[in-house]
Amino acid sequence: MTTKTVKIGAWGLLFSGFLIGCASGPKITSEPIPNLQNAKAKTSELTDDELEVWGSKDLLKDTIPGMSVDRAYQEIIKDYKGESVIVAVLDSGIDIEHEDFEGVIWTNIDEIPENGIDDDKNGFVDDIHGWNFLGDVVEENLEYTRIVRDYQDKFEGKSESDVSEDNLEAFKLYKSAKAEYDKELTSTNASLNRYVTMNNQLQEAEESLKIELDVDKLGIENLTAYEPKDDISLNQKMLLLNVMNNIGEDLGDIEDQLAQAMEYFGNRTKYHFNLELNARAEILGDDPDDFSTRFYGNNQVSGPNEDKKDAKHGTHVAGIIAANRLNDKGVKGVAGNVLIMPIRAVPDGDEYDKDIAMGIRYAVDNGAKVINTSFGKYFSTHPEWVMEAIAYAAENDVLIVNAAGNEGIDLDETRVYPNDETPENPINFVDNFINVGSITSEYGGNLISGFSNYGDNSVDVFAPGSSIYATTPLNTYEFLQGTSMASPNVAGVAAMVRSIYPKLSAAQVKQILMDSGLSTDQEVVLGGDSENTLPFDEISVSGKMVNMYNALILASKTKK
Numbered sequence: 001m002t003t004k005t006v007k008i009g010a011w012g013l014l015f016s017g018f019l020i021g022c023a024s025g026p027k028i029t030s031e032p033i034p035n036l037q038n039a040k041a042k043t044s045e046l047t048d049d050e051l052e053v054w055g056s057k058d059l060l061k062d063t064i065p066g067m068s069v070d071r072a073y074q075e076i077i078k079d080y081k082g083e084s085v086i087v088a089v090l091d092s093g094i095d096i097e098h099e100d101f102e103g104v105i106w107t108n109i110d111e112i113p114e115n116g117i118d119d120d121k122n123g124f125v126d127d128i129h130g131w132n133f134l135g136d137v138v139e140e141n142l143e144y145t146r147i148v149r150d151y152q153d154k155f156e157g158k159s160e161s162d163v164s165e166d167n168l169e170a171f172k173l174y175k176s177a178k179a180e181y182d183k184e185l186t187s188t189n190a191s192l193n194r195y196v197t198m199n200n201q202l203q204e205a206e207e208s209l210k211i212e213l214d215v216d217k218l219g220i221e222n223l224t225a226y227e228p229k230d231d232i233s234l235n236q237k238m239l240l241l242n243v244m245n246n247i248g249e250d251l252g253d254i255e256d257q258l259a260q261a262m263e264y265f266g267n268r269t270k271y272h273f274n275l276e277l278n279a280r281a282e283i284l285g286d287d288p289d290d291f292s293t294r295f296y297g298n299n300q301v302s303g304p305n306e307d308k309k310d311a312k313h314g315t316h317v318a319g320i321i322a323a324n325r326l327n328d329k330g331v332k333g334v335a336g337n338v339l340i341m342p343i344r345a346v347p348d349g350d351e352y353d354k355d356i357a358m359g360i361r362y363a364v365d366n367g368a369k370v371i372n373t374s375f376g377k378y379f380s381t382h383p384e385w386v387m388e389a390i391a392y393a394a395e396n397d398v399l400i401v402n403a404a405g406n407e408g409i410d411l412d413e414t415r416v417y418p419n420d421e422t423p424e425n426p427i428n429f430v431d432n433f434i435n436v437g438s439i440t441s442e443y444g445g446n447l448i449s450g451f452s453n454y455g456d457n458s459v460d461v462f463a464p465g466s467s468i469y470a471t472t473p474l475n476t477y478e479f480l481q482g483t484s485m486a487s488p489n490v491a492g493v494a495a496m497v498r499s500i501y502p503k504l505s506a507a508q509v510k511q512i513l514m515d516s517g518l519s520t521d522q523e524v525v526l527g528g529d530s531e532n533t534l535p536f537d538e539i540s541v542s543g544k545m546v547n548m549y550n551a552l553i554l555a556s557k558t559k560k
Contacts, residue, residue: 334492
């Protein structure tokens with residue numbers, strides 16, 4: 001196996017070991033959508049309705065660079081019903097009672113609900129709808145914080161020459177983690193202080209000028225007409241006008257945004273960087289460094305909190321994949337005929353390698369054919385456990401769809417976890433792992449999301465991930481963005497391919513997604529830096545963005 005596929009045109013079905021012939025499923029006579037060198041970009045802004053569904057649109061028909069999902073249902077799938085496919089979502093938890101998840105949540109039929117007995121003898125008691133490997137843990141450290149916390153007494157103040165050969169690798173890991181910890185903590189505190197200062201200045205100016213003008217609400221008109229009596233009032237007027245003209249006239253809304261920013265950075269300081277925090281030991285009582293203890297946590301897949309706030313990310317991801325397409329509520333997931341298996345393994349902070357390895361194994365053992373992993377980190381203490389779990393999924397014909405990450409960096413130069421490469425060798429050690437970057441709804445130079453990671457050898461494909469509208473807890477819907485949203489878009493397409501063409505292997509489905517995508521040599525901005533540009537077809541292994549319409553056509557012509 002090589003790290004790269006052949007970058008070819010409309011088909012060029014040259015991938016090794018795959019034969020072309022008639023597959024089971026609907027008879028498809030449609031021609032694939034060609035590559036996009038001559039495609040026309042949408043010149044007007046998307047309407048609110050278009051923005052909510054842009055990921056399903058077709059660039060050639062709608063001038064929006066979606067995955068041609070609507071076109072696939074209208075022209076290919078129509079009323080064809082394939083096999084039901086289980087998609088496991090390893091995430092922060094899922095609100096399984098959401099109105100848009102009716103009929104799409106996996107149920108373990110071999111388990112009798114809430115009888116306190118492990119009826120199916122799989123080691124997990126009452127795992128009716130999946131498993132929660134975090135128990136009641138919500139807030140957690142980042143991985144490099146945990147490394148600093150666990151090794152600082154042993155290595156603080158020491159140099160490499162002071163450390164024995166047996167401890168050298170641990171020492172190097174500690175020094176790298178400590179450098180990252182110090183950098184990120186300093187940056188977070190600076191951001192928090194900046195937002196606190198901005199908020200205080202804004203509130204003080206607003207209250208002062210409301211009294212001065214004798215009004216209940218300030219606006220651009222009455223502020224512009226106001227003639228300050230001193231320099232303080234002049235500065236306050238200029239501050240408010242600057243904010244209103246450049247951000248928005250609703251000061252209450254702006255203050256809410258500042259409050260959210262302060263909460264975000266405050267919580268990072270309180271939890272992510274807190275060296276005194278050890279939530280796993282205090283709340284869950286499980287040792288993350290002991291892989292022999294495998295049955296821990298509980299069956300509360302929505303998480304411990306009644307407001308289900310901590311399940312927001314996972315609920316959004318699950319909705320992108322499989323929100324009910326037939327109920328005329330909310331949104332339509334990419335995949336029909338799919339069951340979502342919730343596996344709670346990602347806290348507010350970095351995931352533990354043990355939980356991810358156990359979550360992947362649980363998904364495989366309980367029938368998942370696709371696993372979505374919308375998380376990642378740049379430090380790992382037990383990467384071998386996750387790699388072994390990924391290999392276990394490969395052995396059992398399960399496809400893993402993974403988010404490439406949101407730092408806007410080249411992953412060919414920076415290792416991220418999880419991945420399908422070993423530290424010693426960049427060649428993929430499995431063929432069932434597909435790494436997904438994010439695109440925007442704007443075809444052209446700004447096609448790549450500014451936050452999205454990329455990499456000619458490290459990111460396999462791209463898919464819609466900016467401003468994605470989907471399910472959030474308590475029957476709500478929101479726009480979220482990240483490669484976390486691009487990954488489930490691809491997982492949904494993969495699930496439909498496996499549903500309609502169930503004889504295809506996980507490796508074949510991965511290759512189909514990569515070879516059937518749409519490509520262009522359009523120069524695109526990377527990392528949000530206008531000085532950093534490359535042709536789109538040179539920033540991933542496939543050089544393509546996933547397209548469901550083309551994937552189904554190629555799947556119909558592929559057999560083992």
